[in-house]
Amino acid sequence: MRHELDRGTLQSSIRAAALVFVVAWLFSDDLRAWIPVWLPIVILLAAEVEFVLRGRTERPRHESRRVAPGPEDADLGFGELVEDDDGIRFVPPPARPERARRRLAWAVGGVLAAIVVALAVRSDRAATWQALSSDDRAKAETRFTAEAARIAGASVRVRCDDGYSFTGAGSDTLGIAFPRSGLTYLDPTVCRRLYDLAFRGRGSDERTIDSIIVLAHEAVHLGGERREGVTECLALQAAGPLAVRLGLDEGRARRLLDAAFSSRLAERNVIRAAYALPSSCREGGALDRRPGDSRFPF
Numbered sequence: 001m002r003h004e005l006d007r008g009t010l011q012s013s014i015r016a017a018a019l020v021f022v023v024a025w026l027f028s029d030d031l032r033a034w035i036p037v038w039l040p041i042v043i044l045l046a047a048e049v050e051f052v053l054r055g056r057t058e059r060p061r062h063e064s065r066r067v068a069p070g071p072e073d074a075d076l077g078f079g080e081l082v083e084d085d086d087g088i089r090f091v092p093p094p095a096r097p098e099r100a101r102r103r104l105a106w107a108v109g110g111v112l113a114a115i116v117v118a119l120a121v122r123s124d125r126a127a128t129w130q131a132l133s134s135d136d137r138a139k140a141e142t143r144f145t146a147e148a149a150r151i152a153g154a155s156v157r158v159r160c161d162d163g164y165s166f167t168g169a170g171s172d173t174l175g176i177a178f179p180r181s182g183l184t185y186l187d188p189t190v191c192r193r194l195y196d197l198a199f200r201g202r203g204s205d206e207r208t209i210d211s212i213i214v215l216a217h218e219a220v221h222l223g224g225e226r227r228e229g230v231t232e233c234l235a236l237q238a239a240g241p242l243a244v245r246l247g248l249d250e251g252r253a254r255r256l257l258d259a260a261f262s263s264r265l266a267e268r269n270v271i272r273a274a275y276a277l278p279s280s281c282r283e284g285g286a287l288d289r290r291p292g293d294s295r296f297p298f
Contacts, residue, residue, distance in 0.1 A: 129188035150225035160191035177221035184218040209256040228274040234279035240298025
């Protein structure tokens with residue numbers, strides 16, 4: 001009985017820990033960047049598989065001898081009738097012992113879960129573009145503007161869409177360019193990743209390189225190119241040097257861009273059909289801006 005109780009407690013603890021981890025993962029960009037979501041799912045699945053397999057391999061229980069209710073059955077309402085000199089009277093069952101340890105475990109677990117969620121929410125809020133000071137945001141926009149002007153070959157302006165007026169909260173639009181005005185707006189999450197890389201030396205994953213490609217893409221638009229597929233191809237080539245200038249290791253930038261290029265070649269999303277890379281977007285193709293260097297896109 002003790003073994004079964006321990007096993008049940010362990011399984012419940014694993015399930016609770018995995019659920020807390022999933023909640024923290026949903027709220028924290030940092031956790032999503034470093035830890036895949038399948039990890040807690042695998043833990044939960046392993047607990048369930050162990051439960052099923054252990055149940056199938058256990059020996060059948062033998063019917064135990066029935067015993068009279070005791071103190072542990074107090075909450076079931078058992079008592080007894082006693083006959084003495086005063087007659088027959090009912091003696092209520094003794095009070096059931098309090099399960100202090102179990103209550104303490106649940107209390108500790110609840111407090112730890114609340115702390116983890118609170119830390120995840122705080123970490124997530126601290127990692128937003130709006131959490132930066134106005135001076136830091138202005139400094140970042142100045143840097144992004146200089147990089148976009150270098151790619152566009154013209155005087156341009158880059159603004160981070162604080163109120164999601166153009167990009168739209170939760171939408172797939174991460175940037176929008178107005179070539180005639182020489183102005184582009186970037187999604188705040190893109191701006192924050194670019195800021196973390198350029199000013200804090202943080203970020204070397206797929207989302208960071210995607211943000212760099214977004215900035216390069218809008219800069220190419222500001223340079224006069226309107227075709228989305230061609231713009232994406234040129235942006236992939238401009239993103240490599242841009243990533244290095246922003247502080248990303250060159251070897252890491254090459255690997256990330258190779259993966260991004262392969263991903264876009266394999267993409268079959270109807271909604272993004274206009275962004276499909278043309279056949280000339282390849283080594284030695286008409287859109288290769290550095291023909292002969294044997295490296296494409298960077």
